[in-house]
Amino acid sequence: MSETRHAELRGDCANCFGLCCVALPFARSADFAVNKSSGEPCRNLGQDFTCSIHARLRDSGFQGCTVYDCFGAGQKVSQVTFGGVSWREAPDSARQMYEVFPVMRQLHELLRYLTEARALAATRPLHRDLDRALARVTELTEGSADELEKLDVGPVRAEVNPLLLKSSSLVRAAAGGKPKDRRGADLIGKRLRGAKLRGADLRGALLIAADLSGADLSLTDLIGADLRDADLSGADLTGALFLTQPQLNAARGDAATRLPEGFERPAHWTR
Structure with missing residues (x-):
């Protein structure tokens, strides 16, 4: 939305x-x-x-x-x-x-x-x-x-x-294949650079300070996911489900991060 x-x-x-x-x-x-x-x-x-x-x-x-x-x-x-x-x-x-x-x-x-x-x-x-x-x-x-x-x-x-x-x-389901189920997973500080997470269930996942740079998060369910200090540089969040602006504000990203339509790129992100 x-x-x-x-x-x-x-x-x-x-x-x-x-x-x-x-x-x-x-x-x-x-x-x-x-x-x-x-x-x-x-x-x-x-x-x-x-x-x-x-x-x-x-x-x-x-x-x-x-x-x-x-x-x-x-x-x-x-x-x-x-x-x-x-x-x-x-x-x-x-x-x-x-x-x-x-x-x-x-x-x-x-x-x-x-x-x-x-x-x-x-x-x-x-x-x-x-x-x-x-x-x-x-x-x-x-x-x-x-x-x-x-x-x-x-x-x-x-x-x-x-x-x-x-x-x-x-x-x-539109993501095809068998999307990963990481609901509620403890992924604090994990190195997930370039991870293929399209269509994954990350509902309530703890992604604090996780490295998600370059990750494919399109069509991913992010409801309640904790993205504090997560690195979203170059990540693809197009079509991400239940993402909110506060979640983005809590994360880090850059000009290459692909956001869903209508979201604002936080001012503290690198340009």
């Missing part, structure tokens, strides 16, 4: 109350320069809910922020669930807003994947089921703050997951 489409499933900071900068905790590490607890506004959050160092996040020690996307949950909670009234304007709503945000984020992530699956020609046999799932999850996102706060997303995810797996199988 082109990341330039379906804007409601991408973070729109201009219409959010900086929820990821307040609701989420983080610990001082290679990804964050300081410790911050849940409910504590980040020191870089401005009065207008924008980040004061947005253009310098990576250089300022906040790399973790550059690889995060709420999938549009921030603006949905801010403008729809809480009607455009911020936690600063109504402090009594703050706690519930922080509780609802991660729930909405999970629902929007499911919508992101279902929307991609529904747009693929190969999944035509599943379109009716995918439409039903999309309608069901969308309905949940439109619930009240009380309903969302109490919602257990686990069962919802369990209902959606089989459809995503079937969608993946239908699309990857």
Whole structure:
């Protein structure tokens, strides 16, 4: 799915109350320069809910922020669930807003994947089921703050997951042969330069700092794959399934990396 489409499933900071900068905790590490607890506004959050160092996040020690996307949950909670009234304007709503945000984020992530699956020609046999799932999850996102706060997303995810797996199988079948199954594999730091992974199942695989330079990752299922510091220089990701912009932002690549239509080449990649 082109990341330039379906804007409601991408973070729109201009219409959010900086929820990821307040609701989420983080610990001082290679990804964050300081410790911050849940409910504590980040020191870089401005009065207008924008980040004061947005253009310098990576250089300022906040790399973790550059690889995060709420999938549009921030603006949905801010403008729809809480009607455009911020936690600063109504402090009594703050706690519930922080509780609802991660729930909405999970629902929007499911919508992101279902929307991609529904747009693929190969999944035509599943379109009716995918439409039903999309309608069901969308309905949940439109619930009240009380309903969302109490919602257990686990069962919802369990209902959606089989459809995503079937969608993946239908699309990857076009790769021909017997695609590799590396689902959930520990490939941290592995040397996979030039690997033939077309149509492989890398769902949930740990590819941290793996060398995937020149690898063929076309039609590969990358849902939930951890690509932090993975080298994608010269790799082919055309047609990759369930890939997200944050995954690319977490990796390394260059001008020769082939991306699916609509994705942005991260600014920190070599040119």
